[in-house]
Amino acid sequence: MRDPINPTDETARALVRQLLADVRFAALGVLHPETQAPYVGRVGLVWDGAAALTLVSTLSTHTQALLANPACSVLVGEPGDKGDPLTHPRLTLTAVAGQVDKAAHKAAWLKAVPKSKLYYDFSDFVMFRLMPTAIDLNGGFGKAFRLSPGEI
Amino acid sequence: MRDPINPTDETARALVRQLLADVRFAALGVLHPETQAPYVGRVGLVWDGAAALTLVSTLSTHTQALLANPACSVLVGEPGDKGDPLTHPRLTLTAVAGQVDKAAHKAAWLKAVPKSKLYYDFSDFVMFRLMPTAIDLNGGFGKAFRLSPGEI
Numbered sequence: 001m002r003d004p005i006n007p008t009d010e011t012a013r014a015l016v017r018q019l020l021a022d023v024r025f026a027a028l029g030v031l032h033p034e035t036q037a038p039y040v041g042r043v044g045l046v047w048d049g050a051a052a053l054t055l056v057s058t059l060s061t062h063t064q065a066l067l068a069n070p071a072c073s074v075l076v077g078e079p080g081d082k083g084d085p086l087t088h089p090r091l092t093l094t095a096v097a098g099q100v101d102k103a104a105h106k107a108a109w110l111k112a113v114p115k116s117k118l119y120y121d122f123s124d125f126v127m128f129r130l131m132p133t134a135i136d137l138n139g140g141f142g143k144a145f146r147l148s149p150g151e152i
Numbered sequence: 153m154r155d156p157i158n159p160t161d162e163t164a165r166a167l168v169r170q171l172l173a174d175v176r177f178a179a180l181g182v183l184h185p186e187t188q189a190p191y192v193g194r195v196g197l198v199w200d201g202a203a204a205l206t207l208v209s210t211l212s213t214h215t216q217a218l219l220a221n222p223a224c225s226v227l228v229g230e231p232g233d234k235g236d237p238l239t240h241p242r243l244t245l246t247a248v249a250g251q252v253d254k255a256a257h258k259a260a261w262l263k264a265v266p267k268s269k270l271y272y273d274f275s276d277f278v279m280f281r282l283m284p285t286a287i288d289l290n291g292g293f294g295k296a297f298r299l300s301p302g303e304i
Binding site: 025031032075083115116141 | 156179180181182189190192194195196209211212213224230231235236237238242244246267271288290293296
């Protein structure tokens with residue numbers, strides 16, 4: 001089988017930076033806390049320059065999963081309404097989640113996601129910082145790259 | 153902690169059916185074949201009335217993952233461009249994947265996803281059918297439901 005991963009170049013790095021700068025929500029993959037099977041939910045997500053912040057409710061399965069096991073993955077980059085969605089760039093972060101004090105990130109979060117001021121302070125909402133360990137960029141067919149966090 | 157899951161009603165069932173009828177792509181969560189950590193990728197996806205079909209390349213990490221371990225999860229339902237993305241309905245399928253003969257599903261797939269005729273017959277593309285074991289509907293804040301596949 002041929003290796004589908006291309007050598008990382010500046011175009012790939014720039015695309016990763018753009019996808020991360022633009023992200024406001026994403027698909028979060030975790031291990032279900034009871035079955036240990038994969039489980040994917042939608043979460044609000046903002047990139048802080050080195051890691052992803054997510055604001056989640058403790059009532060959700062994905063939050064209970066992160067509290068039990070911090071290994072996670074995030075799919076970033078939404079297709080538009082036109083064309084084959086699989087030609088639109090997206091990336092997969094492999095990450096490890098750690099809970100952080102949401103009060104310390106409130107100003108930055110609300111600047112990026114102003115509508116979440118309605119629930120930011122709710123007591124069941126907590127914040128995790130997802131530290132990436134690998135970044136798989138898929139810029140469309142034949143445009144796969146694998147980057148380390150230090151490369152972006 | 154209060155139970156965030158509402159009793160299933162006809163409105164919830166109808167919303168699940170609509171989300172599944174409309175799906176053309178989704179976020180697929182799997183266990184990475186080397187690390188066993190969660191891994192999320194974007195895939196083309198079509199609902200056939202009882203299960204989800206996905207057409208994937210064997211060159212991708214998520215396909216290698218499904219070949220090694222059929223436990224998976226799919227996030228279905230894309231937010232529009234306006235409003236808080238977390239108020240838009242989506243659902244999480246928990247599923248088990250089995251490889252199927254893509255030739256047998258070609259007409260139905262191409263009717264739903266005509267643009268994929270460009271690569272449907274490529275030898276590295278294979279098809280899996282994802283049999284759901286549970287359906288978590290999130291219709292927006294306070295609108296969480298949990299359905300069995302038989303309920304829709």
